Amino acid sequence: MASLLITQGPNLGQRFALAKDCAVIGRQPDTDIYLDSLAVSRKHAQIVQEGGAFFVEDLASSNGTFVNTARLDAHARTRLTEQDVLQIGPYVMALRPDPTDLLAETDQVIRARVEAQPSNLTLFGHNAAYKLQVVLEIAQHLGRTLDAEALFGQLLDHLLRLFPQADRGMVLLCEGEHFAVRAQRSRIKRDHGDHPYSKTIVRRALEDGVGLLSEDVGDDPKLVLSATLMSLNLRSFLCVPLIGKEGRRLGVIQLDCLRAGQVFRADDLELLTAIALHVAVVLENALLHAELLREARLRQELLLAREIQQQFLPKDFAAGGGRYELYARVHPAREVSGDLYDFFPLPDGRLAFFLGDVSGKGMPAALFMIAVRTLSRHLAPSARGPAEMLRLLNQALVADNPTALYVTLAHGMYDAEDGTLLLASGGHPPPLLRRADGTVEPVPVKPAVMLGYPTLELRVEDVRLRLAPGETLVLYTDGFTEAFAPDRKTMFGLERLREVLGGPRTALPLEQCAAEASAAVQRFTGAAELQDDQTLLLLRRK
Numbered sequence: 001m002a003s004l005l006i007t008q009g010p011n012l013g014q015r016f017a018l019a020k021d022c023a024v025i026g027r028q029p030d031t032d033i034y035l036d037s038l039a040v041s042r043k044h045a046q047i048v049q050e051g052g053a054f055f056v057e058d059l060a061s062s063n064g065t066f067v068n069t070a071r072l073d074a075h076a077r078t079r080l081t082e083q084d085v086l087q088i089g090p091y092v093m094a095l096r097p098d099p100t101d102l103l104a105e106t107d108q109v110i111r112a113r114v115e116a117q118p119s120n121l122t123l124f125g126h127n128a129a130y131k132l133q134v135v136l137e138i139a140q141h142l143g144r145t146l147d148a149e150a151l152f153g154q155l156l157d158h159l160l161r162l163f164p165q166a167d168r169g170m171v172l173l174c175e176g177e178h179f180a181v182r183a184q185r186s187r188i189k190r191d192h193g194d195h196p197y198s199k200t201i202v203r204r205a206l207e208d209g210v211g212l213l214s215e216d217v218g219d220d221p222k223l224v225l226s227a228t229l230m231s232l233n234l235r236s237f238l239c240v241p242l243i244g245k246e247g248r249r250l251g252v253i254q255l256d257c258l259r260a261g262q263v264f265r266a267d268d269l270e271l272l273t274a275i276a277l278h279v280a281v282v283l284e285n286a287l288l289h290a291e292l293l294r295e296a297r298l299r300q301e302l303l304l305a306r307e308i309q310q311q312f313l314p315k316d317f318a319a320g321g322g323r324y325e326l327y328a329r330v331h332p333a334r335e336v337s338g339d340l341y342d343f344f345p346l347p348d349g350r351l352a353f354f355l356g357d358v359s360g361k362g363m364p365a366a367l368f369m370i371a372v373r374t375l376s377r378h379l380a381p382s383a384r385g386p387a388e389m390l391r392l393l394n395q396a397l398v399a400d401n402p403t404a405l406y407v408t409l410a411h412g413m414y415d416a417e418d419g420t421l422l423l424a425s426g427g428h429p430p431p432l433l434r435r436a437d438g439t440v441e442p443v444p445v446k447p448a449v450m451l452g453y454p455t456l457e458l459r460v461e462d463v464r465l466r467l468a469p470g471e472t473l474v475l476y477t478d479g480f481t482e483a484f485a486p487d488r489k490t491m492f493g494l495e496r497l498r499e500v501l502g503g504p505r506t507a508l509p510l511e512q513c514a515a516e517a518s519a520a521v522q523r524f525t526g527a528a529e530l531q532d533d534q535t536l537l538l539l540r541r542k
């Protein structure tokens with residue numbers, strides 16, 4: 001049996017056993033592999049087993065399923081191996097065999113094991129007063145620092161004094177499914193390199209949640225050692241896990257004995273395990289402190305990024321010279337947005353305007369948005385119309401798109417002299433036309449496909465229409481129409497958007513009209529926080 005292991009993103013380290021021939025991945029709670037993120041569709045993808053092999057299939061998800069950064073076609077099965085990286089929304093996962101298959105080789109060298117749980121009363125069963133004194137002294141020394149690196153060094157210095165038979169010690173922390181040596185100490189002067197260790201033993205201690213002791217690795221002629229264990233040249237070792245709140249595996253402490261006649265005993269294992277229980281608490285506090293500092297720096301950087309991003313968005317809505325009204329706004333769901341709008345005059349006097357939505361959210365989408373805006377401003381003045389500009393933009397994005405992101409974009413050119421509009425769309429929701437009498441109807445623009453996706457051919461055409469006095473063109477992103485009610489089943493939808501924009505609101509100032517549309521979505525979702533970026537652009541002929 002194999003599992004899907006989360007290697008990056010939320011719930012890092014969580015495993016999902018692939019026990020069924022078909023396991024559905026999605027945001028719906030009854031799916032086999034439940035991923036709680038708005039970037040994940042209710043039934044997003046599935047893992048299928050056939051003849052001992054695994055295949056992943058995208059179930060027509062909104063944000064796509066990626067293997068090794070390549071987006072999968074809907075309902076096309078792709079082989080998944082242990083070397084592949086599977087990404088669904090913010091979750092990065094890998095296929096891994098059942099870890100119990102990897103551990104059998106350690107059974108012959110383990111002489112004792114102790115449960116690393118505070119409820120294990122045997123830890124202080126022998127020499128209780130001494131052990132308690134040692135644990136309290138170490139906890140008192142270590143509790144004064146919130147620097148994880150300093151903590152590890154002080155800990156190993158204490159342990160080498162406490163265990164005179166130990167020749168070297170190390171602290172390893174979990175980083176995804178790998179281990180990183182964060183500190184090491186040695187009594188051997190010539191030992192300046194990284195200390196070797198057995199990943200199998202470390203996994204055993206972590207996954208079983210036990211401290212492990214081997215007394216005679218090098219002296220027992222009956223043992224048939226693996227090449228890894230032989231290369232370590234150990235006489236005896238202690239390996240105990242560092243387990244945090246809710247069973248979170250933080251890492252291990254390992255002490256090694258290399259000298260003949262010097263070994264660890266069961267009492268040493270109990271003492272080191274008791275110490276590790278307290279070290280795990282101090283370590284979690286240090287890691288939390290470091291995380292809070294990182295988050296504070298990140299928030300500051302994101303606030304600066306949001307300010308810079310907002311400066312890219314034009315605000316001169318009074319440039320119509322009395323012939324038209326224009327208003328646009330972006331409401332980011334996070335600190336920065338993957339939505340964009342832009343407008344500027346063309347050399348022939350027409351007004352060029354854009355509204356788009358980059359796949360994904362956060363900083364990657366925001367940076368891609370700036371690239372799209374820059375290219376659009378460069379290409380639009382020389383293009384004969386919106387369709388040609390979208391084709392040129394698509395070619396530029398496909399030629400250099402290492403992020404594998406894409407954008408849906410609606411683009412128009414407006415002639416204020418006679419109200420003539422040219423419109424084209426690359427995968428974007430259809431624009432709306434609000435008549436002077438308050439009726440709202442979709443503009444028949446062919447949506448084509450999104451821009452920046454290399455395997456899809458962009459077939460885009462211009463649509464020509466004329467705005468009559470009092471009529472308004474409305475461009476929007478799916479943050480309005482795909483906002484969910486609290487039941488997570490009903491979406492706001494296009495009809496509600498048409499209703500909230502039309503009727504008696506037709507005569508309102510455009511800024512007030514946009515504010516009422518956002519307020520209507522907020523009342524519908526019942527949440528102050530946005531589920532997705534919301535962007536609106538309104539152009540009304542006077």
